[in-house]
Amino acid sequence: MPLATIEWVGGLDGHARLIDQTLLPTELKYIDCEDVPTMWNSIKRLAVRGAPAIGIAAALGTVLGIRGSEASDFNEFEEELRHVANYLGSSRPTAVNLFWALDRMHAVARHNANLPIDRIKEVLLEEAKAIIEMDKTVCRQIGRHGAELIADGTTILTHCNAGGLATADYGTALAVMFAAHEQGKRISVYADETRPLLQGARLTAWELMHAGIDVTLICDNMAGLVMKQGKIDCVIVGADRIAANGDTANKIGTYSVAVLAKQHGVSFYVAAPASTFDLSLPSGHFIPIEEREGNEITCGFGKRTAPEGVKTYCPAFDVTPAEYITGIITERGIIERPDADKVRKTLGAQSQPG
Numbered sequence: 001m002p003l004a005t006i007e008w009v010g011g012l013d014g015h016a017r018l019i020d021q022t023l024l025p026t027e028l029k030y031i032d033c034e035d036v037p038t039m040w041n042s043i044k045r046l047a048v049r050g051a052p053a054i055g056i057a058a059a060l061g062t063v064l065g066i067r068g069s070e071a072s073d074f075n076e077f078e079e080e081l082r083h084v085a086n087y088l089g090s091s092r093p094t095a096v097n098l099f100w101a102l103d104r105m106h107a108v109a110r111h112n113a114n115l116p117i118d119r120i121k122e123v124l125l126e127e128a129k130a131i132i133e134m135d136k137t138v139c140r141q142i143g144r145h146g147a148e149l150i151a152d153g154t155t156i157l158t159h160c161n162a163g164g165l166a167t168a169d170y171g172t173a174l175a176v177m178f179a180a181h182e183q184g185k186r187i188s189v190y191a192d193e194t195r196p197l198l199q200g201a202r203l204t205a206w207e208l209m210h211a212g213i214d215v216t217l218i219c220d221n222m223a224g225l226v227m228k229q230g231k232i233d234c235v236i237v238g239a240d241r242i243a244a245n246g247d248t249a250n251k252i253g254t255y256s257v258a259v260l261a262k263q264h265g266v267s268f269y270v271a272a273p274a275s276t277f278d279l280s281l282p283s284g285h286f287i288p289i290e291e292r293e294g295n296e297i298t299c300g301f302g303k304r305t306a307p308e309g310v311k312t313y314c315p316a317f318d319v320t321p322a323e324y325i326t327g328i329i330t331e332r333g334i335i336e337r338p339d340a341d342k343v344r345k346t347l348g349a350q351s352q353p354g
Contacts, residue, residue: 003028005165006048006056012067012125016060020047021165025206036065036084038273043091043098046197050166051240051276052135055097059128061088062105074113077120081109093288094249094317096278098239101131108330132168133259138273139170141331145273146176146271147183149327149334154180154233155188157223160251161203162238162271172271173238174207176329181213188214190232190247194251195220196296196314198245220253235261237330240273246322246338252315261286270320271329274347282340284319292316 006018009032016033022045023029031047039061042048048057065084071077085102092098108127112120143167150156156177163174170178180187189208194200201217208215218226228231235257241249248254248270261268281287294312298304306312328335330345335346 003164004169005050005053005167006060007168008060008063008129012063012121016057016064018042018048019056019165021049021203022047024165024202025161033060033064036061036087039064040088040091043088049199050161051095051097051238052139052167052172052273053165054092054095055101055275056128056132056135056168058098058101059105059131063121063125064101064130066124069117069121069126071117072350074117074120077117077339078106078109078113083104092290094240094290098271100275104131111304115348123294135273136166136170138275138331139172139175140179141166142172142271142273142329143170143175143179143253145331146269146329147179147185149175149234149267149269149329150180150185150187152185153187154185155190155231157190157192157226157232157235157257157266158204159192159200159220159223159235159254159257160194160200161207163204163207165203165207166238171207171238172273172329173236173269174204176236176269176271177208177213178211178350181211188216190216190218190223190226192218192220192223192253192257194253196300198300199251220256223257224264227260228310232261232264232266234267234269234326236269236271239270239328240278240317241281241287242272242328242343243281243284243287244277244279244343245283245340246325246335246343247287248320248322248325248328248329249284249287249289249317250320252318255318255320255324257322261291262324268320269327269329270325274330274332277343277347279344279347284321287317287319289318290316293329
């Protein structure tokens, strides 16, 4: 992915710049976020989306929120920092990376509480930039580990978008495909369109085509058929939050794909960084699921496709139980047949959002 999904431009008085993903694939435009409400709105309306990218947005949003602080001491500054974090945290509830990043920024501020306030602001900008660089490294490590699973000639099915657009620039699930392709392996990908906002059609297909990877777009309800026809060797998806036992929340429709994969004997992999795990939750039952407005179903992209007044139910995510997951690909290695013991053994004392 040659384009930076989200970055910081300039010094402390600069701004965050991100690709407006609501306009892809027909338009490539950027949003310059110079204040917290603009960043909050960008997260809420999915101009920036994907768990790692949302985490980066939260870190940069924190900088936007505190750089103008006139606090006279750290206690006053910390109160402003909490206010900014609470506001940004209200944008979307499911992707744990958002809260991981906010907590990391807060921890860095507390660690430097003895410094002058202006210096703490600079440290927080440095930390936000470090999160971006870490994401780039982590995603490439995920790609390398995952590529070991991919043989020459493999055909992969993926759901939603876990590519460069969902991270700083390289992806999680798509990182596996990018890495395998870079190694010279011939791979093919079937991309579910991903209703109702078509992240697979608009974003994943766009990314894979630009990378020179063979991609075929299908409707979500075709996944079972292509598995039955023997066209799919494995499924690889991303994640927005993974519980301590390996249960995984991802874009709505992922659970259905996992059930179909199990029925047809197709390996089902999740690719995600350690920051996407939430060890404070014992199982997926406790993962908060965001519910979106019904007009995303009835009036997608400005065209009404359902009767006025029809009732809707629009959860943005579902949870795939660990028993359906062949392995979770992380920067620290692959957790095969995940359970609570294997997750903790791989992650160690992974810090979690408070």
